[in-house]
Amino acid sequence: MDDSGHRENGRHNPLQRPWHMQHQPSIGQIMAAMAERDAALQERNLAFSEKKAALAERDLAILQRNSAILERNSAVMARDKAISTLQHRKNAMTLGVKHEHQPHHYRPHTDETPYDSSDIHISGPLKMSPVPSETKKQTKEAKAATHNKKPSKISKRVKREKEEGDEMGLNQVAFHRTTMPVPVCSCTGILRSCYKWGNGGWQSSCCTTAVSMYPLPAVPHKRHARVGGRKMSGSAFNKLLSRLAAEGHDLSSPVDLKNNWAKHGTNRYITIK
Structure with a gap:
């Protein structure tokens, strides 16, 4: 029991600081x-x-x-x-050939009643009407169907590519790994080597139709996968080399594909800084 007559419960009650003196976060921490x-x-x-x-x-x-x-x-x-x-x-x-080569067998008219040639009376000259050939009709119809048939899109595209190849003639240039360097892309301001794609084609390592950065962003929900860059087929790349060679471009230096990628709707891109 203390001097004032109160019992002590054995616990020590520390002094409580007022709220304005308690620890508060500093401006740096904020x-x-x-x-x-x-x-x-x-x-x-x-x-x-x-x-x-x-x-x-x-x-x-x-x-x-x-x-x-x-x-x-x-x-x-x-x-x-x-x-x-x-x-x-x-x-x-085939049907026409069968009709032409098929022998016609006529059975003689055997009648038990005898007849005399004098009983046959011919009133006038006989007129032979030509029989239309079914084979000729079918052949004409097949030819008409063939002429009326419209060329498909595939045949038009193949014909156009053939004409373009004929125009280029013997000056067409193909890519050789031993004598020509790998093409690059300078959309980010720095020359970045391209990746191989398809049969002789190339793919950008730093740009798509919507973004230009290196490396390209990762694909969500796919481990170790990134967004695919813009692409160019092997035939288009060979045509580009032929055109550059005809213009006098030095093919011993890397070819910049920045402005030559395939245009899938648009060839513009956004640069992320």
């Missing part, structure tokens, strides 16, 4: 927390932009796939139509 928050927001926004770019690439790939499927279906239809026309002509020609 600024550091705000900086961390801003960095987290920027990282989130960057992730959103990468996601949007990946979705745009996916939509473009789906569109290219659908167009390729349509071209394939049209080519298959044109092929089937041509096969049916050729089969029809073949059947018509």
Whole structure:
């Protein structure tokens, strides 16, 4: 019991500081927390932009796939139509040959009743009407169907490519790994080597139709995968080399493909700084 007559419970009650004297965060700590928050927001926004770019690439790939499927279906239809026309002509020609070479056997008229040639009276000259040939009709119909058939898109494209190749003539230049360096792309301001793609084609390592940066952003939900860059087929690259050689360009130095990529809707890109 203390001097005032109160019992002590054995616990020590420290002195409580007033609220304005308690520890409060400093301005530096507040600024550091705000900086961390801003960095987290920027990282989130960057992730959103990468996601949007990946979705745009996916939509473009789906569109290219659908167009390729349509071209394939049209080519298959044109092929089937041509096969049916050729089969029809073949059947018509076979039928005509059979009609021409088939011997006609006439059975003699055997009648038990005898007759006399004097009983046959001919009133006038006999008129022989020509019998129309079924084979000739079928052949004409097959030829008309062949002439009326419209050329397919595939045949037009092949013809156009053949004409372009004929125009280039013997001056066409092909890529040789031993004598020519790998093509580059300078969309980021620095020459970046391109990747091999397809049969003699090339793919950019630093730009797509929507973004220009090195390295390209990673694809979400895919480990060790990045967004595919702009592409150029092998035939287009050989045509570009032939044109540059005709213009006097030195092919011993790397070819810059910045302005020569395939234009899938647009050839513009956005630079991320």
